[in-house]
Amino acid sequence: MITLTEENYIKAIYHLGNNGINSVNTNAIAEAMNTKASSVTDMVKKLSEKNYADYKKYQGVTLTDDGRRVAVNIIRKHRLWEVFLVEKLNFSWDEVHEVAEHLEHIKSDKLIDELDAFLEFPTYDPHGDPIPDKEGNFKHIEKIVLAKAEVGSTYKCVGVDDTSSHFLKYLDSNNIGLGTIITIKHKEPFDNSIKIALENSEIVVSQSVAKNLYLKKV
């Protein structure tokens, strides 16, 4: 039996460790989970005992195969619920994260398989993140971050890194969403801002935006 809290820690370790590959620091986990390092140490010991993680004192923590399986399954549930909320319940992409954070912990294989089918087996969530299938396989997409795009080229927006409501609303207000086509007009070396052309407008976006928007060449 795995608790909701354990699931959240495992998911955080997965994300912080670049999809469960790298070792993750105590402090990084504490930061991500809004707890204290001492709490993390305790939990990480427990995860290690339950064989979801490998942990050696002072050496950081990595997920085991079991841990990764748990993480991927929660991510699958999280993203499927996000699709459901946007596609069926009129949520906007900046409203779904918080609710999905809770829905992802509902335990029922039938529920999630049927939801998947009901949504017609989506492969990406509303933020452009891939949804692993039942076996845990991700569909990988070729994408680059706006900050590294070439001047003169045209791209399609395919994802966001930051999924905070602030950032997503900013994109909304500038008519940028998944699927939007943009052309890189100019990169300003002084502050790393970028001028981009949309269908009917040209805007300048800051470096923080440029680092959080993913593109695919068209």
Next chain:
Amino acid sequence: MITLTEENYIKAIYHLGNNGINSVNTNAIAEAMNTKASSVTDMVKKLSEKNYADYKKYQGVTLTDDGRRVAVNIIRKHRLWEVFLVEKLNFSWDEVHEVAEHLEHIKSDKLIDELDAFLEFPTYDPHGDPIPDKEGNFKHIEKIVLAKAEVGSTYKCVGVDDTSSHFLKYLDSNNIGLGTIITIKHKEPFDNSIKIALENSEIVVSQSVAKNLYLKKV
């Protein structure tokens, strides 16, 4: 802030006390929630402190207006999710209860309002129980229990009391569901069993069945 456990206790008190009207015993709650009386005493004190319940030592517990509001809202969520599972995700009526037991605790007004709309504002759940609207109003249905039906009369099945998988599967296997039309053929005084006629068959049902199936005269 209200915890999941508090919500479950409030719901149990509501149901046991005939929709929040009557006072409920410690032991009854313990039985219903699969805990011990001592745990119930502790929780009931807490609910009382938080103004969800009125409690005097040794005198049982009743819900306050606030407590009733909480209960009705959880029941609303529980039943809407049950409808969703049956109507959209191919669950059968004997599979929904357990999952709904968890989904009912997800806290998001938008989620539940949009779900309600998505399901086209259903008024009954898959077991024939009424779904309160946003304001907490129930649509009351006239119904009697099979045990009290009159020989010779014809009725429509409109609900079940026991929602256990065993009972519901039994009904399935005898082709009885909500909406099924039945005629009372004979009541056996010896064991209180009842012979009923369905569309294409006649069956005898035991007293336990007769006490758990609700009918409406047609």
Next chain:
DNA sequence: ATATATTTTTAGATTAGTCTAAAAATATTT
């Protein structure tokens, strides 16, 4: 290589929810 700073772990408390066993109150019999 020593001193200083940072990170991580331990020790000891706290809160929510649970339990068992014993005590107290209430209800039922005789």
Next chain:
DNA sequence: AAATATTTTTAGACTAATCTAAAAATATAT
């Protein structure tokens, strides 16, 4: 009205998850 049985509450302990403050280990700077 006592005696007995039942119900309910208290007392004390346990687990999961958290915290603060102090100690220990590791990393960085001089």
